[in-house]
Amino acid sequence: MKIGIIGEGAIGRYVAEALQQRGWGPHAVLARTTQAKDTSLADVVRVTSVTELPAEIALVLDCGGHAALTQHGPALLAQGTDVITLSLGALADATLAETLTQAAQSGGAQLHLASGAIGALDSLRAAKVGGLTDVTYIGRKPPLGWKGSPAEVQLDLGSLSAPTVHFEGTARQAALSYPKNANVAAAVALAGTGFDDTRVKLVADPTITANIHEVQATGAFGQFSFRIEGSALPDNPRSSALAAMSMVASVERLLSPMSM
Secondary structure (H helix, E strand, O other): OEEEEEOOOHHHHHHHHHHHHHOOOOOEEEOOOOOOOOHHHOOOEEEOOHHHOOOOEEEEEEOOOHHHHHHHHHHHHHOOOEEEEOOHHHHHOHHHHHHHHHHHHHHOOOEEEOOOOOOOHHHHHHHHHHOEEEEEEEEEEOHHHHOOOOHHHHOOHHHOOOOEEEEEEEHHHHHHHOOOOOHHHHHHHHHOOOOOOEEEEEEEOOOOOOEEEEEEEEEOOEEEEEEEEEOEEOOEEEEEHHHHHHHHHHHHHHHOOOOO
16 A cells, blocks of 8 residues: 655654655645655655645654644545545534545545544443443643643743633534643544533643553443553653654554554
8 A cells, every 4th residue: 555644743653754764655745835844755756735745655644733634635535536634623514524524435435533542442332332421531741841831821831830721612612712722622522422521621720740541431331540650752841752653553454464
């Protein structure tokens, strides 16, 4: 299978290197410019639009964020190209979600949702079958991890001395208000009770150095709580290492004759 990548930020570069190590490409890069940022990708076919992609590209990995999925996702799916995305928060926009669904149906393609920086989604999806009564996601980051988000307006991030909640609401509200920070909340919502019935709490915490994700769920299955402390990619302290790894794992599941 010929694979393309959207974006060449920290996550895109990690994924590209992992593909190269496995002999899987990438065979094309869809970016804003045809000039390579990474020398390891200099010889890869580089394009700036979906129409320029080589016809043999059958799978595109969206590592470019919400804007990239919005710009390129519908065209890729409509032409029959499968897409794996980490930009789950973008699906909180009901119009975009419907556009992507219709494009996938018309093109006979599929939009695969990578789990991103959170685990336990298999358990949550299984629990949904029997019925969920409550799902809550709590996201904690060091104060500067919220720089560039609405938290920066609400709080003096540089002077916090104690954990401070700066958002409480639904997963849809979180994903739309924090497009660069709430993909995990969106992943939890999509696996469980949906954007409007998943509760979210976002915390700026000066006592931690890692991003901490917690999921609490109750239902007919019983109850569980899950916590993960995630490391960032060395190239970008705002990019989750596990999110990049989950993209590679998604490709492995698609290419393997036996997958879990």
